Amino acid sequence: MRRIALALALAASLSASPQAAAQAPDGASAYAEACASCHRTPARFMRRYLDMAPAQRQAELDRFLPGHYAPDAAKRGAIIAWLEANHTRR
Numbered sequence: 001m002r003r004i005a006l007a008l009a010l011a012a013s014l015s016a017s018p019q020a021a022a023q024a025p026d027g028a029s030a031y032a033e034a035c036a037s038c039h040r041t042p043a044r045f046m047r048r049y050l051d052m053a054p055a056q057r058q059a060e061l062d063r064f065l066p067g068h069y070a071p072d073a074a075k076r077g078a079i080i081a082w083l084e085a086n087h088t089r090r
């Protein structure tokens with residue numbers, strides 16, 4: 001179930017359609033709200049995930065974040081999709 005939700009959130013946030021983007025939780029905003037007070041940018045904590053394959057990285061984050069300031073599955077999915085799209089290159 002979680003995988004499906006994550007895949008849907010990923011697909012929605014990677015979609016070029018403005019309508020899809022408006023309906024899905026916005027990963028950048030969710031990050032700003034839930035994470036940025038402590039992690040101004042994700043660059044530092046993402047370092048340890050950079051060598052992982054995308055599916056493994058997303059699974060690890062989806063395992064860690066429910067207990068770390070992202071209890072809401074939809075927001076968590078959006079944040080993970082946003083991290084994947086913007087913060088996985090060195």
Ligand code: HEC
Nearest residue numbers: 031034035036037038039044045046064065068069070079
């Ligand atoms: C109240 C402060 C605080 C907030 C809010 C916060 N974090 Fe963290 N986070 C930390 C601290 C402290 C660490 C441990 C030190 C480090 O690795 O930088 C950490 C570690 C992490 C790690 C590394 C996990 C690991 O395997 O060691 C990730 C990924 C992460 N945070 C993501 C997030 C995301 C995404 C959000 C928003 C949903 C978030 N954090 C919100 C303080 C916070």
